[in-house]
Amino acid sequence: MQPQQQMTPEQQKELEEKIKNMSPEELQEFQKQQCIFCQILAGKVPSKKIYEDEKCIAVLDVNPAAKGHVIVIPKEHYAIMPQIPDTEISHLFLIAQKMSQVILKSLKSAGTSIFVANGLAAGQRAQHFMIHVIPRRDGDKILDVEDKIIDKELVHKVTSSVQNKLNEHLGIKKEVVDVKEKDPEPKKSNNKKSEDNKKTKKIKDTEDVGLDDIANLFK
Amino acid sequence: MKCEYCDIIEEKNNLLYEDDDVVVAVRDVAVTPGQISVIPKQHFTIFEQVPPDIVTKCSIMANKVSVSVFEGLGSQGTNIIVKNGTGAGQTVPHFAMDIIPRQEEDGLNLQWQSKQLMEDEMDMAFSTLKDALNPTAITVKKVKDESVKPEKVKEEKGKENYMLKSLKRIP
Numbered sequence: 495m496q497p498q499q500q501m502t503p504e505q506q507k508e509l510e511e512k513i514k515n516m517s518p519e520e521l522q523e524f525q526k527q528q529c530i531f532c533q534i535l536a537g538k539v540p541s542k543k544i545y546e547d548e549k550c551i552a553v554l555d556v557n558p559a560a561k562g563h564v565i566v567i568p569k570e571h572y573a574i575m576p577q578i579p580d581t582e583i584s585h586l587f588l589i590a591q592k593m594s595q596v597i598l599k600s601l602k603s604a605g606t607s608i609f610v611a612n613g614l615a616a617g618q619r620a621q622h623f624m625i626h627v628i629p630r631r632d633g634d635k636i637l638d639v640e641d642k643i644i645d646k647e648l649v650h651k652v653t654s655s656v657q658n659k660l661n662e663h664l665g666i667k668k669e670v671v672d673v674k675e676k677d678p679e680p681k682k683s684n685n686k687k688s689e690d691n692k693k694t695k696k697i698k699d700t701e702d703v704g705l706d707d708i709a710n711l712f713k
Numbered sequence: 714m715k716c717e718y719c720d721i722i723e724e725k726n727n728l729l730y731e732d733d734d735v736v737v738a739v740r741d742v743a744v745t746p747g748q749i750s751v752i753p754k755q756h757f758t759i760f761e762q763v764p765p766d767i768v769t770k771c772s773i774m775a776n777k778v779s780v781s782v783f784e785g786l787g788s789q790g791t792n793i794i795v796k797n798g799t800g801a802g803q804t805v806p807h808f809a810m811d812i813i814p815r816q817e818e819d820g821l822n823l824q825w826q827s828k829q830l831m832e833d834e835m836d837m838a839f840s841t842l843k844d845a846l847n848p849t850a851i852t853v854k855k856v857k858d859e860s861v862k863p864e865k866v867k868e869e870k871g872k873e874n875y876m877l878k879s880l881k882r883i884p
Contacts, residue, residue: 544839544842554842558827559825559828561838575779580776584769584770584772587768591761591768593842594760597842600842601838605797605800606760606797606798607802608793609792609794611790611792612791614817615790615816616813617792618790631800632799632800634800636825637823638822639822640744642742644742648747649739652747653739655785656749656782659785660730662781663780664777
């Protein structure tokens with residue numbers, strides 16, 4: 495396939511049309527061909543490889559958040575984490591643990607951040623799943639987000655919305671009492687609360703976004 | 714010592730799941746509503762102390778929670794984060810994996826400025842990490858000096874078929 499940046503507008507349009515008509519399998523194959531990390535894995539793009547086994551490699555990130563920033567990349571092309579089988583995801587995290595250990599030991603950092611982004615909304619930039627292991631030190635302002643206190647009702651709502659799905663995925667057959675129904679309709683008692691309610695509503699509205707949609711948001 | 718996560722485990726606060734090894738809890742203090750933590754029951758302070766079977770369990774669970782968050786909350790993305798060490802902003806001395814639901818323009822900034830490193834700084838980090846990962850590399854190097862065929866010595870450390878291959882390669 496042609497590299498995208500050298501296309502005429504007509505070719506671009508044609509390609510977009512082609513992508514639209516692709517089956518999920520074709521789309522995945524297409525993504526694979528365009529994927530820079532698959533090219534790194536194939537040795538077509540140079541990288542600083544620290545580790546390799548039959549399932550994954552660990553290389554230095556070329557756009558590091560800090561010196562010694564390592565990414566663990568599965569050899570198989572997965573766009574996002576939910577597509578990855580259990581045995582593989584655990585292997586990747588075990589290798590990330592090993593990398594973290596090595597970073598703490600040899601670079602004398604004050605900590606590491608293990609970071610995964612699933613989907614564009616989560617800041618995922620490449621369409622190939624990876625685990626970031628970032629050396630950290632005090633005041634480096636990486637992943638600097640503050641905790642806040644979450645409204646109790648919101649916590650309950652989240653619990654009931656996620657509970658059944660999680661049970662499903664864990665194969666647990668247990669009817670969960672819907673906390674939502676027991677709760678009285680939240681009243682707009684203050685500004686913060688009504689804002690929170692709006693947020694939940696927004697979450698509800700987008701309920702039918704599928705995993706494939708998330709995985710295929712990339713072009 | 715009082716530990717916030719041990720409290721969650723003990724008091725069963727907002728638990729989605731519990732077994733002998735781990736709990737999954739919806740957090741009431743979090744970066745965003747819907748944040749869920751996978752916490753091993755045993756009090757491990759940092760990632761490096763967590764045994765492989767628990768890492769395995771936590772990561773599989775984190776993935777299932779992430780899928781459930783996509784489906785149950787209609788999230789458009791998730792972040793999985795481990796804050797490992799005080800330098801990484803770890804405030805509770807108990808290892809956990811956080812799953813953070815994301816929406817477009819939710820105001821959370823979890824991006825970083827990529828650091829402009831000189832080529833030699835990258836090389837330095839690379840060789841430091843590589844050497845630390847294979848401490849034997851140093852001893853191999855020592856053997857190398859005495860050995861006439863350094864390639865062969867190195868290959869002997871690998872698998873048998875590797876050795877065969879290298880033997881064939883050596884003229």
